[in-house]
Amino acid sequence: MKRERLDFLADSPLYTKRLAFYVGRRVRASTIQDVARELKLDWHTVKELEKPYMRAQLERAGTPSPRAIGIDEVSIRKGHTYRIVVSNLIRSRPIWFGGEDRSEASMRQFYDWLGENKAKRIRLAVMDMGKPFRNVAGEKAPQAAILFDKFHVMRHLGEALDKVRKSEYxxxxxxxxxxxxxxxxxxxxxxxxxxxxGRKALKTLLAANKRPEYRLPAQGVLRPALGV
Incomplete structure (x- = not known):
């Protein structure tokens, strides 16, 4: 038995490429669940039909040449299974997804894919405060400035403040x-x-912890302004 291959069929022989590309365009503006409900298809079917459209868009875009990149990781399963996502911050779109974890080896895969010449054109890399991302950026794109994202900076500041609060209590x-x-x-x-x-309580806290102002006496000795 032999099945004739038809050029107009998608990856699945049950659907045409035209339908697959229609689904791909619809998913750009709607969720997979909404498109599945609209077309009366299974969620997983819509997910599979979207892939040919995505591959065609990637081939059309070609290898990017970003000036500013954002690096983060996403969990793909329950537990601690991660993949790295790199985005072009100027064009506001992801350009690479891969690796096996959050290690330096996985991070190097992005720069190897991008190429040495294009890696040298990166001027800014935004990332969390983990060492693997920072180390590989310094190795593969040493000319790029590194900026830690606000979320992780504020988290560390919050943890430090809470630690001091508990010790003072x-x-x-x-x-x-x-x-x-x-x-x-x-x-x-x-x-x-x-x-x-809350603002009144904060004002009381700041007043209680305000350091006394100092002035320079004629003798050149620093003393508290209140004479304490």
Missing amino acids: ARLSGKERRYIKGQKYTLLSGKENLSID
Whole structure:
């Protein structure tokens, strides 16, 4: 038995390329679930039909030459199975997805795919504070400035502030603990997100922790302005 190959069929012999490309264009503006409901198809069928359209778009775009890239990882299964995603920040679109984990070896696969000449044209690399991404960027694109994304910087600052808050609460006793007790949200939130009571509490905390101003006496000795 022999099956004749027809050029107008998609990867699946049950659908035409025209339908596959229609599904691909629809998924650009809608979710897979919405398109599946609209066309009365299974979710996995829509997912498979989308792939030929995506491959055609990648071939049409060719290998990019980004000036600013964003590097992050995504979890693809439950647990700790990750892949690296690199985006062109100027054009606001992903350009590479791969690797086996978040290691330096996986990160090097992107630069090998991009090529040495195009890697030298990168001027900015935005990433988290993990060493693998930073080390490989310094190795493959040393001319690029490295910028840590705000989320990870703020997370580390929040953790440091919470650590100090707990240590100060343990150090104080009695009425002095009123400056720390119940103030975690006040300390870790932005001022614009606080309620009126929260802003009053923050003002009290800042006043209690304000360092005294210093002035330079005639003798040239630094002393507190309050004479303490």
